[in-house]
Amino acid sequence: xxxxxxxxxxxxxxxxxxxxxxxxxxxxxxxxxxxxxxxxxxxxxxxxxxxxxxxxxxxxxxxxxxxxxxxxxxxxxxxxxxxxxxxxxxxxxxxxxxxxxxxxxxxxxxxxxxxxxxxxxxxxxxxxxxxxxxxxxxxxxxxxxxxxxxxxxxxxxxxxxxxxxxxxxxxxxxxxxxxxxxxxxxxxxxxxxxxxxxxxxxxxxxxxxxxxxxxxxxxxxxxxxxx
Numbered sequence: 001x002x003x004x005x006x007x008x009x010x011x012x013x014x015x016x017x018x019x020x021x022x023x024x025x026x027x028x029x030x031x032x033x034x035x036x037x038x039x040x041x042x043x044x045x046x047x048x049x050x051x052x053x054x055x056x057x058x059x060x061x062x063x064x065x066x067x068x069x070x071x072x073x074x075x076x077x078x079x080x081x082x083x084x085x086x087x088x089x090x091x092x093x094x095x096x097x098x099x100x101x102x103x104x105x106x107x108x109x110x111x112x113x114x115x116x117x118x119x120x121x122x123x124x125x126x127x128x129x130x131x132x133x134x135x136x137x138x139x140x141x142x143x144x145x146x147x148x149x150x151x152x153x154x155x156x157x158x159x160x161x162x163x164x165x166x167x168x169x170x171x172x173x174x175x176x177x178x179x180x181x182x183x184x185x186x187x188x189x190x191x192x193x194x195x196x197x198x199x200x201x202x203x204x205x206x207x208x209x210x211x212x213x214x215x216x217x218x219x220x221x222x223x224x225x226x227x
């Protein structure tokens with residue numbers, strides 16, 4: 001029984017470790033295009049989702065490009081706030097994905113993205129079965145390696161998707177918070193301007209009314225020249 005448990009643990013670890021995941025939050029300065037590279041083997045699947053969570057005092061948008069090892073554009077987004085891309089690699093090599101903020105003159109953009117590279121499982125069947133060599137038939141019971149593999153892969157896929165959704169929700173929350181803070185800044189700035197304008201207009205009105213009754217004031221003499 002311990003041999004079966006050990007084999008199942010090995011099976012789980014190999015399947016869970018059969019993917020690469022990376023989360024990055026980066027700042028793209030105004031007028032710049034920043035690129036990232038990752039090596040991907042043939043047949044592996046690239047999952048990439050990104051979201052602009054802070055646009056400075058500008059819009060929440062950025063341009064995105066995904067290139068294959070031959071520098072061919074696979075996906076292209078222009079001034080998007082978020083998107084998700086999935087691509088099965090047809091070539092082995094360094095894939096390049098770039099975030100372009102060259103259209104912005106003053107505002108830098110903060111971008112959150114997650115890269116997941118899922119490896120193939122088609123050629124792993126024999127390796128899983130090799131783990132159970134040497135076990136007696138009564139120890140294996142009616143358990144099938146393929147069924148266990150499919151179940152674990154399915155659970156792993158669901159967990160990966162759940163984590164992706166949680167990351168997206170966190171990025172949505174960060175973006176909404178930044179938008180709220182930006183709106184708060186704009187409302188305060190506009191309110192300050194309005195209050196300053198009201199004080200200036202009120203002060204000017206008081207000075208003008210007083211000048212009508214004070215014939216010795218400078219303002220009264222200025223008005224007298226135009227009358």
